[in-house]
Amino acid sequence: MKTVAQTLVDWLKIEGVEVIFGIPGVHTIELYRALPGAGIRHVTPRHEASAGFMADGYARVSRHFGVALVITGPGVTNALTPMAQARADSIPILVISGVNRRDTLGKGLGYLHELPDQRAVTKVLGPALHLEDPQALPGLLAHAGRALTSGRPGPVHLEIPLDLMAAKAPPASALARPAAPQPDPAKAKARLRLSKKPVILAGGGCRDAGPELQALAEAMGAPVILTTNARGLMHNHPLAVPASPSLDAVRALIRDSDQLLVVGSELGPTDIDMYATGQLPDLSGMIRIDIDGAQLARHFAALTLQGDAREILPKLHPYAPAADGAERAAETRQAAFAELPAEYQDEVRLLNALRDALPNALFVGDSTQIAYAGNLYYSHDRAGGWFNAATGFGALGYGIGAAVGAALAEPSARVVCLTGDGGLMFHPGELRTAFDEDLDVTFVVFNNEGYGEIAMAMKEAGAEVIGCTPSAPDMRALAQAMGLPYTRATESDLPMIVASGKGPRLVEVKRKNVSEF
The missing domain is CATH 3.40.50.970 (Thiamin diphosphate (ThDP)-binding fold, Pyr/PP domains)
Known part of the structure; x- marks a missing residue:
């Protein structure tokens, strides 16, 4: 034993x-x-x-x-x-x-x-x-x-x-998987068939249900709003709306629909009410699908279906699609992007350029400005390939370690870690872990010598900016100490630099100093 x-x-x-x-x-x-x-x-x-x-x-x-x-x-x-x-x-x-x-x-x-x-x-x-x-x-x-x-x-x-620890124990066997719930989709299907302006809101519970989600959206003619954890699904599809429901344009799309289908989203404020306005459309008529029964009980819905999205979505196909779904989606995409602050539009353009330079890469982010911008509006080209700690619990310092884990999970993938100097300094030692494991991770550090996102929030709130300017190290010297190649990049040449080499390495992008905000 x-x-x-x-x-x-x-x-x-x-x-x-x-x-x-x-x-x-x-x-x-x-x-x-x-x-x-x-x-x-x-x-x-x-x-x-x-x-x-x-x-x-x-x-x-x-x-x-x-x-x-x-x-x-x-x-x-x-x-x-x-x-x-x-x-x-x-x-x-x-x-x-x-x-x-x-x-x-x-x-x-x-x-x-x-x-x-x-x-x-x-x-x-x-x-x-x-x-x-x-x-x-x-x-x-x-x-x-x-x-x-x-x-x-x-x-x-x-x-x-x-x-x-050293006591004798009986052997453990392989886990017996419990049978999944078998919901009856008939009522939901009937409601969807009657809908003339349907909309789907997809969350992280759809990460593994991309084909099923797209097939249903096409069958319904429904725009698909992708929350942060669903980004990468339906990339460049005419029905996709890769934008946060925190934006007024996306809320208008929901408000004007006659049937909302929410799949695999907890409908948390960091996804659907990032600005904490409390001015969400009435969601009480929604049909909701989630694998967690407790989650389904947290918001009132007209109908709920508990189970795996991959199994439920194919059972919901209506007979005839709405005619104007792609048009409504295109109008929402255009209006949502126009709604972003100018600096966030620039961040999204930079993300687009990085994505196009590195097809099918994994973009792992920290709580940093480019991640916040991308969570508001950005279409990634790989399901599950965009994730960060700028929503949900919001743990600063997440990106470096998570990027190492991502690279170990799929060694053939290109991994780009998007972090700021503030987040990097939470766990700089993990640069050396990437070196030890010889991982293909490019750590892109946007260096503004402090906590820029917080400094801007304090300034917008009319508060004196305090505690937001911890000094950053010499990034070249830090990279050298960790055994990593170092490159200084401008935003315009960053995509080319990231695409032209492999990791582990550190690329620094200097930005406006927090003390100048």
């Missing part, structure tokens, strides 16, 4: 895990003892938060849950931010940690890495699982697997007490 640690690693292998991101510590030695020979690649970041962000980026590209292996106590608390980001975007990541011996828990005895209740820290973000008996390990792993692979996914924390 194998140990708990060996059984856990065996289960990860059975479930198809190929890469683990982690920093070893004295509390996880038994887990690391089990790794050699398992056929799982271990990648060492420089910070546990980066391990979580790498697992997130890996999961988004591989379509498999990512795994972060962290130490007890500070490793877990450092992983909280990426867990929260993953929860906001429905990304499955498994955080495995140790925890102190069972006989010491909750007693405040001052053991190394001690927390009063470690599981209580993570359970607000998702399932927090604790192994109390080695015999219960297979069931606990099944619980974790179901949470990661069915329904609305998100982060899961599994903690193993130190006194159980």
